[in-house]
Ligand SMILES: Nc1ncnc2c1ncn2[C@@H]1O[C@H](COP(=O)(O)OP(=O)(O)O)[C@@H](O)[C@H]1O
């Protein structure tokens with residue numbers, strides 16, 4: 392289970408401890424439907440969300456990170472993403488051009504709630520690491536671009552399972568050049584810009600920091616995907632998620 396990871400000239404053991412995640416039943420009337428989820432001592436697993444502006448490299452890095460985590464340890468890795476590959480997630484990808492604002496934000500939150508309860512928590516409980524390409528911060532950015540304020544978006548997402556968030560950043564010109572090569576841009580890609588998304592991701596990080604989420608910014612400029620993943624592996628918690 393335990394594997395050494397080189398870091399600053401020494402080898403660190405990782406993962407360090409096992410945690411189990413379970414849903415906590417609601418007792419108050421104020422809580423929304425999705426159960427809060429808390430870690431319980433005893434199970435090892437990392438839950439990492441890769442976030443950042445369209446075109447920054449999330450999909451590339453999430454895949455490579457999952458591969459590298461699988462190579463480094465005996466624990467398996469589950470690679471996933473949002474919107475999910477479920478019928479609801481696929482519908483959201485197809486319908487993003489006409490489903491807007493509040494309706495889209497709620498639908499994305501529903502897709503996320505199902506993702507957490509039926510896919511993420513079961514995989515973590517099986518002892519796998521989970522890497523997701525997009526998660527809550529994507530909503531805190533893209534649904535703002537779609538006209539909602541951060542408080543409303545958070546109200547739809549506040550009881551999600553906290554993740555270790557890795558924010559990828561690069562120079563806006565680099566991101567813009569990559570987006571220019573895409574045959575088609577989505578409605579929200581067209582509504583935003585690299586500068587706007589980078590600024591809103593900073594706001595999202597400040598918000599999630601107040602919720603005590605573990606987070607890291609990784610500046611990818613001039614780094615190969617392999618080097619980006621090396622950097623991420625050096626940042627992931629030495630003492631478990
Ligand atoms: N560190 C990197 N250096 C150079 N090119 C990269 C890097 N990361 C990603 N790319 C390239 O940038 C493009 C966009 O990457 P992608 O992973 O699809 O971004 P996103 O999922 O954030 O939209 C792809 O062509 C990918 O190969």
Ligand SMILES: Cc1cn([C@H]2C[C@H](O)[C@@H](COP(=O)(O)OP(=O)(O)O)O2)c(=O)[nH]c1=O
Pocket residue numbers: 445450473474484487499525526527528529530531533534577578579580
């Ligand atoms: C996860 C998420 C996605 N989206 C949107 C952004 C995109 O337009 C669309 C699909 O995400 P994207 O990651 O860009 O899709 P792909 O995997 O095809 O590269 O969903 C949101 O608006 N909010 C969210 O919270």
